[in-house]
Amino acid sequence: MKLLIVEDEPTLRSSLVEYLVQDGYVVEAAANYAQAHEKIKLYQYDCVLLDLTLPDGNGLDVVRTLKADRSPAGVLIISARGALDDRVLGLELGADDYLAKPFHLSELSARLKAIIRRRQFQGQRHLLFQELTVFPDQAQVLVHGEPVALTRKEYDLLLYLLTHPGRVLTKESIAEHVWGDAADAADSFDFLYTHLKNLRRKLQDKGCGDYIRSVYGVGYKLSVE
Amino acid sequence: MKLLAATNRYYLLLAALLFSLGSGLLYFGVLWALQGEVEERLFQQRDYLRAQVQRTGRLPGTPFEGRMQLSATPQPEGLRDVQLLEPLENELEPYRQLTFRLQLDGRPQWVSLSKALLETGHVQRLILLLLAGVLGTLLLSMVLLNRWLARRLWTPFKHTLHQLRGYDVRQHQVLRLPDTHIEEFAQLNHTLTHLSERVAADYAMLKEFTENAAHETRTPLAIMQAKLEQLLQLPDLPAPAGPLIADLYAAVQRLARLHQGLTLLSKIENQQFAAAVPVPLAGLLREKLAQLEDFMDQKQLRLDVQLSAEPVLPLHPALADSLLTNLLHNAIRHNQPGGLLRVRLSATELVVSNTGAALAAGQQPAQFFERFRKQNAASDSPGLGLSIVQSIAAFYGFEVRYGYAADQALHTLRVVF
Numbered sequence: 001m002k003l004l005i006v007e008d009e010p011t012l013r014s015s016l017v018e019y020l021v022q023d024g025y026v027v028e029a030a031a032n033y034a035q036a037h038e039k040i041k042l043y044q045y046d047c048v049l050l051d052l053t054l055p056d057g058n059g060l061d062v063v064r065t066l067k068a069d070r071s072p073a074g075v076l077i078i079s080a081r082g083a084l085d086d087r088v089l090g091l092e093l094g095a096d097d098y099l100a101k102p103f104h105l106s107e108l109s110a111r112l113k114a115i116i117r118r119r120q121f122q123g124q125r126h127l128l129f130q131e132l133t134v135f136p137d138q139a140q141v142l143v144h145g146e147p148v149a150l151t152r153k154e155y156d157l158l159l160y161l162l163t164h165p166g167r168v169l170t171k172e173s174i175a176e177h178v179w180g181d182a183a184d185a186a187d188s189f190d191f192l193y194t195h196l197k198n199l200r201r202k203l204q205d206k207g208c209g210d211y212i213r214s215v216y217g218v219g220y221k222l223s224v225e
Numbered sequence: 226m227k228l229l230a231a232t233n234r235y236y237l238l239l240a241a242l243l244f245s246l247g248s249g250l251l252y253f254g255v256l257w258a259l260q261g262e263v264e265e266r267l268f269q270q271r272d273y274l275r276a277q278v279q280r281t282g283r284l285p286g287t288p289f290e291g292r293m294q295l296s297a298t299p300q301p302e303g304l305r306d307v308q309l310l311e312p313l314e315n316e317l318e319p320y321r322q323l324t325f326r327l328q329l330d331g332r333p334q335w336v337s338l339s340k341a342l343l344e345t346g347h348v349q350r351l352i353l354l355l356l357a358g359v360l361g362t363l364l365l366s367m368v369l370l371n372r373w374l375a376r377r378l379w380t381p382f383k384h385t386l387h388q389l390r391g392y393d394v395r396q397h398q399v400l401r402l403p404d405t406h407i408e409e410f411a412q413l414n415h416t417l418t419h420l421s422e423r424v425a426a427d428y429a430m431l432k433e434f435t436e437n438a439a440h441e442t443r444t445p446l447a448i449m450q451a452k453l454e455q456l457l458q459l460p461d462l463p464a465p466a467g468p469l470i471a472d473l474y475a476a477v478q479r480l481a482r483l484h485q486g487l488t489l490l491s492k493i494e495n496q497q498f499a500a501a502v503p504v505p506l507a508g509l510l511r512e513k514l515a516q517l518e519d520f521m522d523q524k525q526l527r528l529d530v531q532l533s534a535e536p537v538l539p540l541h542p543a544l545a546d547s548l549l550t551n552l553l554h555n556a557i558r559h560n561q562p563g564g565l566l567r568v569r570l571s572a573t574e575l576v577v578s579n580t581g582a583a584l585a586a587g588q589q590p591a592q593f594f595e596r597f598r599k600q601n602a603a604s605d606s607p608g609l610g611l612s613i614v615q616s617i618a619a620f621y622g623f624e625v626r627y628g629y630a631a632d633q634a635l636h637t638l639r640v641v642f
Contacts, residue, residue, distance in 0.1 A: 009444050015451035022458070053440075080443035102447035102481045105454045153519065168457045170471060172478050182516040184482070185554040191523040217468025218457060 002026045006036040007051045033057030047074040067094045074115040104173035143206040154199040161222040170219040229375045267323035292339040300335040381405035486609035493616045498541040507535045526566045534572040548617045551610040578637040590627040
């Protein structure tokens with residue numbers, strides 16, 4: 001999997017590169033429009049992470065170039081401009097998704113994986129973790145080959161954890177990923193605990209090991225240790 | 226009171242005073258002059274009579290105009306007013322009488338000469354009438370002139386007022402006030418134009434600053450959040466560091482949410498949500514309630530929803546979403562475990578009620594709509610929800626009313642379309 005990150009802010013760029021390299025991607029980075037333009041003309045990428053405000057140009061032009069070249073690369077826009085128009089225009093131009101700054105790195109990587117999953121029909125169509133198998137297209141969960149009935153939220157939770165095996169996921173990022181803005185209605189993250197408890201119970205009932213670890217004061221992680 | 230009415234009142238007061246004073250003076254003046262005239266004639270007749278009597282020794286035959294009486298008994302000499310019977314009209318008339326002594330045939334005789342004051346009464350009435358007429362006309366024309374002048378001369382002032390009333394600094398406009406030849410108004414217009422230019426410039430600067438600041442804070446926030454997340458992933462992170470970083474992370478999140486709320490508020494105020502599409506509120510409400518189900522279950526809230534109409538309003542989709550989200554979030558967040566959440570939608574209004582903390586004495590409901598006003602200071606919500614609700618409502622001309630029923634500590638927010 002080869003990614004191009006177009007971001008002019010060096011510290012944010014380095015974070016993105018580091019995080020995604022750890023996720024197992026081959027990552028290249030461009031600091032401005034000229035570099036980005038050159039790279040997409042020369043190389044093929046599976047996905048491009050694109051900041052819209054670049055010192056020497058508009059990131060939307062990179063999307064236009066990609067689409068004009070009929071590139072198969074997916075495009076994920078990350079922008080400091082929260083303006084609705086930018087979002088709409090970006091998606092209209094053919095970007096796959098839009099993420100406003102600031103964002104959770106785990107959310108970014110989940111969206112990236114979703115884009116790649118959607119685009120690569122020849123690729124892996126299911127996620128595996130120990131005795132757990134998930135088919136995202138059918139929203140099906142199997143333990144030892146046996147289907148498990150989960151609610152929509154429990155499934156979303158599991159899929160988010162499965163997308164980030166071994167990573168610590170903050171409560172904020174989990175809540176935002178699964179419940180979106182609605183999570184603001186809660187005055188604590190207790191609801192997260194309730195849902196995870198139910199998920200754990202349902203998986204263990206089917207003979208699945210308990211891999212969901214609570215990280216004290218921080219959040220949760222999926223791990224075999 | 227209008228300026229014109231106020232000045233007119235003073236004019237009328239002064240005119241009435243002058244009028245009564247003037248007519249009094251004139252009345253007594255004319256009276257005095259006429260009486261003097263009558264007396265002078267009486268004196269002339271006396272002197273004539275004396276001269277005749279001295280020369281001829283007896284009274285002249287032809288009677289004087291007016292009356293003359295002779296009396297052998299002594300009479301008080303001098304001038305006085307008397308009422309005498311007018312034989313023709315058979316009624317008493319006022320007369321001025323002069324009495325003096327004459328030596329007739331060696332014996333003293335008292336002669337009383339009388340002259341009618343009747344004519345003077347006529348003159349007085351005429352004068353009063355004339356005076357009243359002239360003064361009245363003067364007064365009336367003055368009032369009319371004033372009114373006309375006010376309409377004419379105050380036109381530029383009224384124009385300025387009209388312009389000021391329609392002035393809104395957010396429209397990025399400068400006041401356009403016409404030149405006028407009245408110096409005071411010209412000065413006023415000049416000052417106001419200058420003022421509006423300064424206000425518009427300040428406002429534009431402030432707005433640009435806010436927009437830039439909003440934009441520029443997003444990237445550092447993204448950096449902070451990314452670095453903290455990376456920090457949490459470090460394999461040999463000491464265990465006590467986790468919660469510390471998590472707190473930092475939560476704080477960054479709060480800042481981001483606050484930022485989002487403020488940006489939305491300033492966008493609404495800058496009228497950046499012009500496009501409107503028909504939004505079916507009932508459907509959107511059902512959707513929102515479904516999304517919030519988990520959080521209502523968590524608090525074990527009793528949900529009581531009655532959507533008795535399906536109003537379709539022309540709204541910007543994002544604002545409609547934000548309006549409902551903030552109303553419902555507010556009602557859930559500030560609810561008590563096991564409390565009540567009541568939602569009523571009719572063709573004319575949306576009412577969201579929730580049980581919650583009792584309203585403290587002296588707490589003003591208007592404060593809930595202020596930015597950063599929180600019932601619970603420890604809450605990590607930025608406290609912008611209700612001001613966003615109010616901003617959106619104001620943008621669409623809806624009315625937001627807050628009600629509180631003390632018996633069940635029920636807070637009610639009513640949005641009237």
